[in-house]
Amino acid sequence: VDQEIDTLQRACAADPSIVSLAGGLPACQLFPKAKIAASASRAVRRDGDRALQYDWPEGREGLREWISRRLAARGASVSKDDVIITSGAQQALSIAAHLLLGSAGGEPHRRASEGGVALDAETYPGALDIFKARGAVADDARRARCAYVMPAMSNPRGQVMSPAERAGLLSWAAQTGGAILEDDAYAELVFDGEPPAPLLAQDREHVFHVGTFSKTLCPGLRVGWLVMPPKMRALALERKRLVDLQTNGLTQSILEDFLAHDDFGQRLAAARRYYAQGAEALARALRRHLPEAEFNEPKGGFSIWVKLPGTGVDAELLAEAARHGVSFDPGSMFRVRSVARSESPIELRLSYSNEPPRKLDDGVRRLAAAWRGLARHRAH
Ligand code: PMP
Secondary structure: OOHHHHHHHHHHHOOOOOEEEOOOOOOHHHOOHHHHHHHHHHHHHHHHHHHOOOOOOOOOHHHHHHHHHHHHHOOOOOOHHHEEEEOHHHHHHHHHHHHHHOOOOOOOOOOHHHOOEEOOOOOOHHHHHHHHHOOOEOOOHHHOOEEEEOOOOOOOOOOOOOHHHHHHHHHHHHHHOOEEEEEOOOHHHEOOOOOOOOHHHOOOOOEEEEEEOOOOOOHHHOOEEEEOOHHHHHHHHHHHHHHHOOOOHHHHHHHHHHHHHOOHHHHHHHHHHHHHHHHHHHHHHHHHHOOOOEEOOOOEOOEEEEEEEEEEEHHHHHHHHHHOOEEEEEHHHHOOOOOOOOEEEEEEEEEOOOOOHHHHHHHHHHHHHHHHHHHHHHHO
């Protein structure tokens, strides 16, 4: 994490007058607070001995069953025993990276020169940090031993992998024995139709599949999952036990109760509608206030990836934006070679997920003023 950017973003997040197009946080309006409170109360009263006791590292059976049923409905025939409950998708990524690439900061089992991870040009910063900490970002994608991908819905671009790319990736794994780390975090938040089948449905030997309740329900529970190739299960469980023994048992119990009482399909439909409206409002605001911006409308998820003409310095634009009352995520956060302080093309991730649609227009108006102000200033 670039310290200057981090400091600016923390200051922006703490200031309620700033319109936040940063962070990619889910909408608090969608958190089912009363229902979670009821589930929490039931979990402690009816299931307290289990919920508050130590549990096995793989996590609660009922939750694993629920997740395997959902994956099966999307065409992946996995059983509850293939699923490990993790502390968010982040821990699932970290466990998979450990198995595939060795420990962070230590001597990777397999050095990056022997492979490493192939990534999209822009990718999820939390995963990027995991790979960078292992010195395992592949210089040459053709020689990678692992590919980190978000086929159903990418972050930051909000796009879907094409059938040709999916087929190419699967045949690369089959031919080279390379692993595919499939991050399905935003899959269920597609705007039109249903999410595509996960790559897991087509390959159980090479695919490590990661999912989460953070985007569809709420991140505070910290519940995600990992499905690994069957021969890696014992190693994955060993790693899970080593890092934290088990995922928080109380939140697992709350979630299991919640899912038993909730219409999750209906919840997803409402979330998709809400975020689709946000995406539309943000795109409209961009066309209105920043017609120079280039972007593809997202197919789902929380954000729009935007390119502005010319070049600039990420940290400068962010500081100027903060002065104008708006924040965003600079493009350098999503790239292997972060250049927060050097001149580069201006790309930004703008999230529509965490402000009500009516504030998005104002946010983009402020951003446009900041960008124009900076351009004028630099011209002198
Ligand atoms: N993957 C992607 C693509 C994400 O955007 C995020 C959260 N920003 C995560 C994984 C981690 O999610 P969590 O740990 O909250 O489940």
